[in-house]
Amino acid sequence: MTTFLAAQTPGLTHWIVLSGVLFAIGVYGLLTRRNAIGVLMSIELMLNSAALNFVVFNHFRAPAGVDGQIMAIFVIAVAAAEAVIAMAIFVAIYRRRGTLDVTSMDALKD
Amino acid sequence: MIQAAVYTLLFYLFGGATIALALVTVLNRRMLRAVMGLMGVLAMSACFYIMLSAEFLAGVQILVYVGGIVVLMVFAIMLTQTVDVLVEVPHWSRRALAGAAALALLLAVAGLGAGVPLEAPAGAGIPEDNTVAIGKALMDYGPRGYVLPFEIISLLLLAAAIGGIVVARKTAPEDQPLTSGGDLADEGLLQTAHTQRDEEAWVPES
Amino acid sequence: MEHGFVIAHAWLIPALPLVSFALVGLFIRPLSARWAGIVATSSIGLAAALAYTLAWEYWTLFPAGQHAESLVPWSMEWLRYKEGLVVNIGVLVDPISIVLMVVVTTVSGLVHLYSIGYMHGETGYGRYFTYLNLFTFSMLGLVVAPNIVQMYVCWELVGVSSFLLIGFYYDRPSAVAASKKAFIVTRFADLGFMVGVLVLGYWGYGLFETVAPALATEPGALPLQPFDFRYLNSPEFLAAFGSIPAFFGLSLLSVAMLLVYTGAAGKSAMFPLHIWLPDAMEGPTPVSALIHAATMVVAGVYLTARLFPAFAASEDALLAVAYIGGFTSLFAAVIALTQDDIKRVLAFSTLSQLGYMMMALGVSQMAESLGYTASMFHLFTHAFFKALLFLGAGAVIHAVHTNDIWQMGGLARKMPITHLTFLVATLAISGIWPFAGFFSKDEILAAALHGHFTVLFYVALFVAGLTAFYMFRIYFVTFWGAHRAHGAEHAHEAPLVMTLPLMILGVLSAVAGFVPFGQYVHMGEHVEHGGIDFAVALPATLAALAGIGLSAFFYATASERAAKAARFFGRAYRVVKQKFYVDELYLFVTKQIIFHLIARPIAWFDRHVVDGGVNLSGWSIRTLGSESSRLQTGQVQTYGLWFAGGSVVLLFLIWAVHV
């Protein structure tokens, strides 16, 4: 068991597949969640997997620098900003309409 | 040898947990549980960062994501949901299509990734003092420095904070909504939610 | 060359009515209608005074019987299309422009004066004078135009102001219809003029480089431009242009001149474009006097005269001018025999006289320019007596409130001044010595005879008799006999402000013939015309006397003779009375042929095929849009689904290409 695990030391591809799976799950959530906060959560999931990818590539492809990590920091910061605004909008919408069901938010249609 | 085995074990353990929690995030019909799932995913990601020797990033991840964004989401859910509300299940066709799209995306990315040689260079591993390196890079004026993006990000965050206040603030009485959203959205609660950004909303309940 | 003051400032003559037009129209009219009339009239009077002084200065400079130069005392660049293709705006002073200026300002001034009385108390009094001023300016601008573009622009301005004046009573449907008719017909003719201008201008510019150096211009004179009359009338240009063949054996020059003549014929109401003129009598009577008798309609004659060397260079065009003029004079005279509306009779007589003028131009030659002089002379005299006739008719109408001569009668005693002046004018137009018409008509007949246009000579002679007949017919019916209607019984003389112009014009009509016109206005070197040619004057006078006698036989006393004669002619009489059904023919052509056979199918095609095609494309796009707008659910997630699908397709494409 130990030998097997040691032989399978996770390489770049393992990490990418992991983040890819997370991203795909995020996409699924983004497309299916009825609640706006759920949609935002899915987006956070996707952003997180992207940030993970940055760090993974930093770790495996450019270990001398920290650029990937800095990108991940930026991703986190942008996600924070996005979440703040999104939450404010959601609260405002909820106050006005009493629901956060995204299928009822089709004002774009008009 | 053992260290590599432990590392691998942790990877699969955390990886499996992360995927499970991610599924909770997108599938659970109770929003707050879904948020907990998201929190788990983010915390696990912090663990991944540590495994990838990016400790500072792990700290930031927990600080901002778990301590900030997730808490914000919890607040938002508390303002808009009650315990016994289950999120409606989307239509089966939507689920099928979304699942197909997600799967196809994953396959496409995996296929593309498989086609590209992504071998790590020998001696991979981020230097020990990468926290210092991040600090220096963020404050570097040079060609490889990030001081400008850093400042722009700080400006973005400031703008987002102000924008959040403006968007979520209480509007004038005549603009009040027709539906106030039931028990959880009554005056006191709404005010509580604003206090973290908008102390002006804190007028004593009359 | 040092000019006199008025020559140097000849631009004042058209400028005065323009300034007055702006002042009256914008400022004075809203404040005081009365002052509008006074200001407008005095501005024209001033312009008339200037015109007389100009004539005096000019003929002091170039005494009678000598070569008279064309002067351009003032000119400025107006439109610059490119180097060498420049249109100037300016003032041309030469004998015929002076004659026209004198005629226009005189008649216009008198009409203004007359109108103060005639239009008194009418709504739109100030508007009326504004229009009159605009018309006078346009006409003067046309007259002094040194190039064909300025003439064309003023030509259209004249058309516009005549449209405004004919439709002055715009609440009267017949007036509106008449104004539209006049405008459309003249516009239709102007199309030919415009094409002619374009042809002339195109070739004038094309030949300019080769022709212009040969034209000796005196030092200090303005450089010639391709549109200048001096250039267009120069023998060098005409020689170069006339040698270019076009089609049907016509030279390009002939084509161009015929096109220009179309415009002239439209404005001067030559057959078959005459139909607008009788209807144009819907306007106020002074307007008829001014525009449709004395000034505007002679614009076509003036244009032809202005381009006379060019016409003379093209034998075909000149022949067309002569025969169309002759036919029109006969045609209109015959119709005039049967009309009952006094203004209509006068209108057809105008047509007839214009035909005379055109014919006179047509029978003239560069070498034998008697007709040219005769035409201008007749224009000059006709302006006075025709204006007098119209103003007199206006006074009568003003008095009896009807146009029908059979509602009048016995007015000689009630309106002595009007009667007398009307008689003078009638005698003048009939060509009785010593009144003005005698001399000018005599010259025209002489020109036709000397030009060996025998047929035209006899036609003109016959028309002279007809003219005397129908003019005396209305004279007798209107002023002699008993009162035939209530209005005529209560008629009374017009006020002084109206009779004064009548008297002035009466004097002018009587004496204008004694002006030694040929010495002042001539083409090339003056050809001495030895006084009265009895070979012409005798038959003409006899014809006129015959016409008067016949008229007296039928109409001097109340009798059934005229009705019997009409019955005798039967169908022919009715045809003539209906103006040879020309209007009906036009209606048939426009309505039955053009409208029903051409326009309606085209309209159907346009509505169903062209519009249908457009609508089909619109409908298909709209349907496509509305159908595809179902894709736009407004739900971001659905968009996201499409987006994700697209990304997947794209990724697989990249994969397929690269791997």
Add this chain to the structure above:
Amino acid sequence: MQTLIPTLLSACVSAGWTVQTNADRATAALAASNTWGAAWSILVSLLVVALLVTLLGLGLIYLERKIAALFQSRLGPMRVGPYGLLQTVMDTIKLLLKEDIVPDKADKVLHLLAPAIALTTPVVVLGLLPYGPLAQLADVNIGILFISAISGFGVLGVLLGGWSSNNKWSLIGAMRAGAQIISYELSATLALLVVVMFAGTLSLSGIVESQAEGWWVWRAPLVGLVAFLIHLIASTAEINRLPFDIPEGESELAAGFHTEYSGMRFSFFFLAEFVNMFTVAALTTTLFLGGWMPFHVGEWARFNEVMDHIPPLVWFSFKTGFIVFVIMWVRWTFPRLRVDQLMHFEWKFLLPVGFANLVAASVVALGNWYFYPVA
């Protein structure tokens, strides 16, 4: 046993300033393929933490009762055990035996999860604190960052507990707690940043070592003291202690977010509160009061030598105990703030002062204007 204690003591004294943490040992053992060594190290860490939590819980609750009694001129628990020492133990047993009630309409999973999250935070922090030069379970190089991150995590337990109870008062309490904790976290973090700037490291052991020349509370002129006070106040508010206990104001909200909790789960919240108090005190000590560093006074060499002989663990305990005492002292002395006063105080006073102080501190750090300048 007789020899062990002096050996341990002398080891503590003379082992120098080398930091050799349990986590390091586990890593080293793993690297050397010594599975059992690594497992042993981890087990020891877990045991230490568990022991600490238990002891702290019992001890601090007893202490609180006694101090409360002291301030209120009464005796406090006296019956169970000598001076009532076993009272807390008996209470704990009572709590563990009580029926565990979960409200019918509650979200049961989250209801269960909330106390666990609430307790996780202080426990994790316990593992990161340097109790002595050798006594640190894990010396993380981003220690402070990690601790503040984990502290922010703690609010989730409160929020979830309040929400999952499906009770108005609980929810309001949770909301208030969330608002308060997040607000005061800002000030606390600002104060932390001052020390991070001075020390130039995020590592807790590094921060302690940077205070060898003098504790930050007074080594930096004024700004250190201000930062210390801000941190103390903000931390007190962050752990919902009086005078900042609005979230569980009994007079308004029954018991706030843990109204619907009983038995084990309630004890978790209860325990978390006291462990939190300890961690706050310990952190304040570590950051501002030199951690396990002995008290030195300038040129007094003899005095300093005597101080050096007192073991680091004792120093740490003493300082932490003092802070804990101060926090309890405040609790039983000051009245509760009103909700609006609470927020006004944070956003309109504490935070601006914190920012100003941070700017001033950066000037001090740039100019090296410490009382004992950094070499």
